[in-house]
Amino acid sequence: MRTLSAPHPAWPETVDLDFGRIDADPGAALRVVAGLAGRAQRLRLPEPFTFGDSAHRDATMVRLLAVAAATFVPVDWTLREPLPDTIPGRALCHLPPPRNELGRRWREAHDGSSCTYRYGPGFVLIHDTRPGGPLNRVHVEAGWVDTFRTVAGTDRPPADGAAADLLDQLVAHQLALRLDDRYAVVLPYHADRRPPPGRAVPSVKPSP
Amino acid sequence: MPRGRVPRTCLVSMPWHSLHRPSLALGVLRAACAREGIPVPVSYHGSLAFADMMLRAGLTVGDYAEMADTGFHHSLGEWIFAGSLNGPDFGYAGMRDLARRAGLPFRVAAAVRELADEFADQAADAILAHEPELVGFSATFSQTIASLAVARRIKDRRPGVQILVGGYSTDGPMGVALHREYPFVDYVLRGEADVTFPKLLLALAECHATGTRDGLDDVPQLCWRDDDGATRVSPRPSRLVSPTSITTPDYDDWFAAVPASVAARVEPELVVESSRGCWWGAKHHCVFCGLNGTAMTYRAKPAESFVDEVLGLVRRHRILDVTTIDNILPNEYYRSALPGLAGAGHDLRIHYEIKANAQVEDVAALRAAGVWDVQPGVESLVDDVLHRMRKGVRGAHNVRMLRDGASAGLTISWNWLYGFPGERVADYAAVVAQLPALVHLQPPSGAARIALQRFSPNFDDPRQGFAERRPAAGSRFVHDIDDPERLAELVYSFDTPDQGLTAEEVAPLVDALAAWTAGYPGSALIARTIGDVVVIRDRRHGWAPADHVLEHPREIAAWRALETGRAPRRVLAEQNHEWDPGDFGHWLRRLEEAGLVFTDGTLWITLATSPTVARKTHLPLPVLTPSA
Numbered sequence: 001m002r003t004l005s006a007p008h009p010a011w012p013e014t015v016d017l018d019f020g021r022i023d024a025d026p027g028a029a030l031r032v033v034a035g036l037a038g039r040a041q042r043l044r045l046p047e048p049f050t051f052g053d054s055a056h057r058d059a060t061m062v063r064l065l066a067v068a069a070a071t072f073v074p075v076d077w078t079l080r081e082p083l084p085d086t087i088p089g090r091a092l093c094h095l096p097p098p099r100n101e102l103g104r105r106w107r108e109a110h111d112g113s114s115c116t117y118r119y120g121p122g123f124v125l126i127h128d129t130r131p132g133g134p135l136n137r138v139h140v141e142a143g144w145v146d147t148f149r150t151v152a153g154t155d156r157p158p159a160d161g162a163a164a165d166l167l168d169q170l171v172a173h174q175l176a177l178r179l180d181d182r183y184a185v186v187l188p189y190h191a192d193r194r195p196p197p198g199r200a201v202p203s204v205k206p207s208p
Numbered sequence: 209m210p211r212g213r214v215p216r217t218c219l220v221s222m223p224w225h226s227l228h229r230p231s232l233a234l235g236v237l238r239a240a241c242a243r244e245g246i247p248v249p250v251s252y253h254g255s256l257a258f259a260d261m262m263l264r265a266g267l268t269v270g271d272y273a274e275m276a277d278t279g280f281h282h283s284l285g286e287w288i289f290a291g292s293l294n295g296p297d298f299g300y301a302g303m304r305d306l307a308r309r310a311g312l313p314f315r316v317a318a319a320v321r322e323l324a325d326e327f328a329d330q331a332a333d334a335i336l337a338h339e340p341e342l343v344g345f346s347a348t349f350s351q352t353i354a355s356l357a358v359a360r361r362i363k364d365r366r367p368g369v370q371i372l373v374g375g376y377s378t379d380g381p382m383g384v385a386l387h388r389e390y391p392f393v394d395y396v397l398r399g400e401a402d403v404t405f406p407k408l409l410l411a412l413a414e415c416h417a418t419g420t421r422d423g424l425d426d427v428p429q430l431c432w433r434d435d436d437g438a439t440r441v442s443p444r445p446s447r448l449v450s451p452t453s454i455t456t457p458d459y460d461d462w463f464a465a466v467p468a469s470v471a472a473r474v475e476p477e478l479v480v481e482s483s484r485g486c487w488w489g490a491k492h493h494c495v496f497c498g499l500n501g502t503a504m505t506y507r508a509k510p511a512e513s514f515v516d517e518v519l520g521l522v523r524r525h526r527i528l529d530v531t532t533i534d535n536i537l538p539n540e541y542y543r544s545a546l547p548g549l550a551g552a553g554h555d556l557r558i559h560y561e562i563k564a565n566a567q568v569e570d571v572a573a574l575r576a577a578g579v580w581d582v583q584p585g586v587e588s589l590v591d592d593v594l595h596r597m598r599k600g601v602r603g604a605h606n607v608r609m610l611r612d613g614a615s616a617g618l619t620i621s622w623n624w625l626y627g628f629p630g631e632r633v634a635d636y637a638a639v640v641a642q643l644p645a646l647v648h649l650q651p652p653s654g655a656a657r658i659a660l661q662r663f664s665p666n667f668d669d670p671r672q673g674f675a676e677r678r679p680a681a682g683s684r685f686v687h688d689i690d691d692p693e694r695l696a697e698l699v700y701s702f703d704t705p706d707q708g709l710t711a712e713e714v715a716p717l718v719d720a721l722a723a724w725t726a727g728y729p730g731s732a733l734i735a736r737t738i739g740d741v742v743v744i745r746d747r748r749h750g751w752a753p754a755d756h757v758l759e760h761p762r763e764i765a766a767w768r769a770l771e772t773g774r775a776p777r778r779v780l781a782e783q784n785h786e787w788d789p790g791d792f793g794h795w796l797r798r799l800e801e802a803g804l805v806f807t808d809g810t811l812w813i814t815l816a817t818s819p820t821v822a823r824k825t826h827l828p829l830p831v832l833t834p835s836a
Contacts, residue, residue, distance in 0.1 A: 001763060001798055004755040008743045011736060011755070038617070038819035040732045040745055118555035121523040127475075139526055192555050193617060194580040 014042045014076070017064075019049075019057070026060045030067050037071035045077035048100075052084035055179035059155035062177070065095035066189040069112050072196055079103055090132045091177055091187055115175075116191035117152070124148050126175060126188050138173065140166075151176075157184035212417030214409045215341035215370070217249035222331075222345065222354035224276040224285045225255040227269065228474040232481065232533060233346040233375060235457025237405050243455055244406040249344070251461045252335050254354065256469040258327050263470055265323055271316050272470075276350070283682030283701075284312050285350035288321045290686040292328040292357035299685030306681055324357070332361035340369060342412065344397075344405075347375040349700075353686050356390055363392040370394045372408070374401050377700065379501040380663065384441055385697035387431035389689060396431040399502055400449045400484070404428050444502070451507040454481065456517045463525050477529040478521050482545065483508035486535045488563055492598045494585075495672055496625065498661030498700065499535055511544035519552055531559045536585075539563075542570045550576035561585065564601045564609040568772075575616040584609050586622035586652070591808040592635045596628045598665075603639065603808030604773040607815070610649040615817040620650045624721060627657035629673035631708040636717055638809065643720040645803030645815055647748050648731040651724040655717055660702040667702070677702040723750075733804075735767075735816035742767060744804060744816045751803060762786040763795065770805060773813040 007013045015036060022029040033043055051058050068075045079102040083089060089105055094115035097106040109131050117126045117140075124140035140148045147162045151170070157178060158164045167184060170176035178184045219238065221231035234251050241248050259272045279285025287303045307314035335343055335358070343362055345355035352373075359371045374397040378386055383398035397404055404427055411423040424432045428445035457480070466472055485506040489497060493504070509517070518530060537560045538545070549556060556578030564584035566574070574582065588594055589603040613620045626636075658666070666672045678692060680701040689695045696702075709717075727749030735744045742758040758764050762783060769779045780792055787795075796812065799805045805812050 001795065001802075002757045002759060003802070004757060005753070006755070007745070008738065008755045008757065010738045011743055011745065038734075039736065040734050040747060118528050120526060120528050120554050121519055121552065123526050125526065125528055190555075194557065194619060196617060 011039070012041065014044045016044050016046055018046055022060060022064065023057070026063070029060075029064060033064060033067045033073055034071050036073045042074045042076060043068060045075070048078045048080035049098075050080040051087055052081070055183040056155075058087075058179050059183040059185050062092065062095070062185045062187070063155060065092070066187075069095050070189045070191065070193075072112075086179075087177065088174070090130050091174060093130055094187075094189075113191065113195055115188045117148075117186075117188040118191055119145070127191075128173075128175065128188065133174065136173075138175070152186040152190070155183050155185055157182070212413040212415070214246045214413045215416070216247075216339060217342045217344060217409065218252055218335050218338045218340040219249045220252045220254060220331075220335060220343060220345045220355065220358070222254035222347075222351045222358065223258045223272075223289075224279050224350040224354075225253075225348075226276055227255060227259055227272055227471050229477050229479045229531060230457070230459040230462035231346060232457055232479045233348070233401075235459045235462070235479075236402055236455055237344070237346075238458040238461070239455035240402050240406050241409070242458065244410075246406055246409055248458070250338050250340075252331065252338075253462060253465055253469075254327075254331050254358070256465055256471055257331065257334065258323075259470040261323055261327050261330075262320060265319075267316075267319060269470060269473060271320065274313060274316060275320060278313065279317070280349045282306055282310055282312055283350075283680065283686050284314075284317050286353040286686040287682065288317055289324045289328070289354040289357045291321060292324045293353055293360065293686075294688040296325075298688060302685040303682065306685070324354075328354075328357045328361055331358045332365060335362060336366060336369070342370045342372055342409075344372040344374065347373055347377045349377065351375065352377045352386070356393070359390075360392050370412075372397060374398070374405070376501060381697050382662070382700065383429075384431055384439070385694065387439055389687070389694065389698060394432065397427070398429040398431070399444070402449045402454060404430070404445070448503055448505055448507065449484070451483070451509045452513075454484070454507075454509060456520065459521070459525060475529060476525075476527055477531050478518075478525060478527050479531045479533060480514075480518055480521065481509075481533050482514045482541065483534045483536070483538050487539065488536060488600060492600055493665050494598050495628070495665045496597065496658040496661070498663040498667065501663045506538075508538035508540070511538075511541055511548060514541075514545050515548035515552070518549065518556075518558075519554075522554065522556070528555055529557045532561075534561055537562045542566075542573045546573040546577035546579065549578060554578070557581070559583075564599075565605050566609060566612070568612050571612040571616050571618070575618065580617070581619045581621065582613065583621045584613075586610065586620070587625045589624075589806075589808070590631070590635050590639050591810070593626070593628055593631050596630060597625070602773075602811055604806065604811035604813040607646070607649075607806045607808075607813050608773055610646070611813075611815060611817055614649050615819065622650075622652050624652040624655040624717070625658050626655060626714055626717070627706060627708045629707040633709065633713050636709065636713075640716050640720045642803075642806055643724055644727075644750050645748075645806065647724055647727040647750060648733045648817070649728075649815070651728050652721060655714065655721055657706065657714075660704045662700045662702075673707050674704045677704040679703070733816045735814070735818050746802070746804075748803070754802070756802060756804065766792070766795070767814060770812055770814045773811045775810055776812055 017029055036043060049061055075096040077098055078100040079098040082102055093106055093109035097103045097110045114129045117124050122142040124145055126138040128136040144166055147166050151163050151167050157167055167176055171178050175188060176184055176186045219234045221234050225231055238248050262272055275285050287299055290299045304314055347355045362369055363371055371393050372395040373393050378396050378398050383396040387393055387396040397408060408427045411427050414423045415421055421434060424430060425442050427442055430442040432440050434440050485504050486500050487506040489500055490504050490506050558579040559581040560579050561583045564586050586606045589606050591603045594601060610620060660666055660674050660677055666674045679695045679699045680703050683695060683699045687695060731748040733746050733748050735742055742764050744756040746754045758767055765783055766779055776796055780787055780789060805814055
């Protein structure tokens with residue numbers, strides 16, 4: 001047995017993703033994040049990020065943070081500018097918060113399991129206990145499950161039809177963000193696993 | 209069918225039933241009535257009503273949860289209603305002193321007790337508003353005194369209403385004693401009531417028609433009074449309820465009540481049962497366990513029908529969190545029900561109690577099915593003590609459970625129990641010295657001296673070392689019964705002189721567990737195969753950060769062998785051409801010094817978790833638009 005005081009070169013403790021790489025292939029970037037799950041590895045975004053410069057980038061960033069949240073991968077990242085008025089702080093506070101001073105309120109409000117969805121037989125259960133709203137259990141009914149799956153699986157808002165109606169309802173419940181005419185994201189992430197026990201939160205919320 | 213009319217019945221579940229779960233007892237009894245084609249009783253969910261009252265009085269859901277979770281200890285939950293049953297000051301000073309000595313949350317309990325009288329009055333009003341002819345109380349742990357307080361009020365106001373009490377707190381002699389001590393209780397129905405409760409309702413209908421008490425003797429395990437007021441106790445049934453006769457619970461009324469109640473603020477769960485009794489206890493009853501009372505014989509529902517039952521309830525109530533109340537998961541379910549639940553493809557979160565000897569493939573099956581919370585009855589890591597408990601597992605097996613559960617991301621609930629006659633300080637010392645190496649695994653919630661409980665071998669067999677006992681101190685502050693022998697027949701928990709380690713001797717263990725709990729968050733010890741080497745990453749609290757690399761094939765083969773827990777000589781025998789015994793001993797000592805293995809004295813087992821155990825899930829990733 002050989003003992004190394006530094007991380008084994010094939011198993012870095014931190015994996016960097018720069019925005020050039022993310023922009024080039026957002027899907028591949030999400031797979032990188034998901035691949036870090038359970039390996040005691042961190043994701044680092046070396047450059048500060050600005051919400052509001054590009055709806056496409058905003059959508060990608062929200063999705064990337066959501067995959068990290070769903071897989072419990074720690075993320076080191078910073079904000080360059082405060083959140084724009086078009087993105088309320090409550091909207092993103094369930095996602096891994098930025099580490100710099102601009103993310104202080106985000107960190108204070110952060111609860112990684114406060115906005116999630118899970119699939120059941122013939123329904124989707126959305127759990128939303130982000131601060132500033134009522135404790136919320138929203139059921140997406142049987143006829144809408146496939147539509148929800150479609151809306152949650154893309155960053156493009158549907159042009160019309162049932163999917164557009166569902167997106168409008170989700171936006172009205174602060175469960176989706178319409179970033180511009182071309183981009184929209186569903187905010188809760190798919191919680192198909194439990195937080196690692198050290199991070200588990202109690203199921204009983206203190207009453208107000 | 210009987211000639212008379214089945215009595216209008218209200219079933220009642222009082223505090224301290226959990227706020228986020230319906231009562232399985234009420235659900236099963238309602239369904240049993242429906243199955244027999246007799247009117248389904250209405251329900252009164254006292255837990256919801258009392259929690260609502262607590263909130264209006266400025267207390268919190270957390271206060272209710274604290275009383276429900278900890279109130280069983282020292283009868284604190286029962287004591288809250290003892291004044292409503294026995295008079296305003298009853299047991300107050302005694303419990304205050306006991307709480308001070310035992311560190312119980314007396315201030316909150318006393319504030320809650322202020323509400324108990326008003327609540328008991330309101331509960332009686334609400335139940336009587338249903339115009340019942342029979343009121344049945346389900347009394348499990350910490351529900352007895354609240355039930356009796358309300359029952360007495362009902363009887364005072366409408367003497368014609370008949371009072372029935374059942375549930376685990378009436379099992380065995382406790383039910384006979386309760387019937388004797390509380391004359392306003394007309395009937396006590398002991399044991400499993402799936403069959404006997406509908407039978408009682410039909411017998412009462414017959415009694416009503418004939419004006420006699422004929423037929424009550426035919427209701428097994430029923431305590432009732434004859435025309436002279438003498439207590440009669442019907443014999444036990446010839447056999448326990450068969451698994452196919454255990455009905456799917458009917459929770460419609462509870463879920464209908466939730467939206468308007470405080471329970472709407474908590475995450476509701478379904479509660480189901482896939483088995484009764486304990487397959488391990490039927491062979492080797494763990495010496496401290498009193499949970500199965502008079503029904504140890506193990507009976508499991510057919511896997512397919514259980515899967516259908518769970519998915520049916522999930523679909524009906526649109527709840528994905530499920531607690532099973534089994535004492536132990538049916539062994540065959542690893543290959544039947546669990547794959548069935550996994551195959552349904554839903555995001556379930558299920559709690560199960562399991563035996564700690566689960567293999568790695570069993571753990572993978574649990575995770576795939578959505579069994580994220582397990583209670584494996586770990587109890588200790590000291591081999592000798594586990595043997596004294598009759599747990600049927602070794603210390604290394606328990607460590608394997610903690611390790612593989614951590615690999616799969618399961619939450620593992622366990623307590624460290626001590627206080628077994630004959631246990632030795634030296635055995636504890638050998639294990640306590642190794643606990644810093646386990647800091648990345650889930651620590652126990654604490655260390656506790658075993659309690660003496662009815663139905664356990666420690667209670668039933670004086671040779672186990674607990675011959676001297678008396679009703680637990682708290683029971684004197686909830687029941688107005690001075691005679692210790694009468695009280696002893698009524699209660700479940702007993703005080704007994706300490707056995708095994710003294711408080712001073714157990715201090716090193718308590719300190720080590722505190723350090724374990726403090727160091728656990730953020731600690732990791734993970735093994736990964738990278739190419740043709742195994743890398744063990746150590747990021748544990750209290751250990752220098754290191755990556756240990758196993759490179760030689762014989763090292764890797766020996767590591768793999770030790771993953772399941774082996775005696776070193778067996779590993780050597782399996783690889784007899786690869787290792788010089790001296791080299792192997794040296795290698796093992798290096799693993800030990802680096803805190804990479806645990807030994808119970810015979811078996812050695814590796815401690816690193818492995819992400820491969822959790823390799824089930826592929827997160828469906830959203831499709832994102834590439835940059836323009």
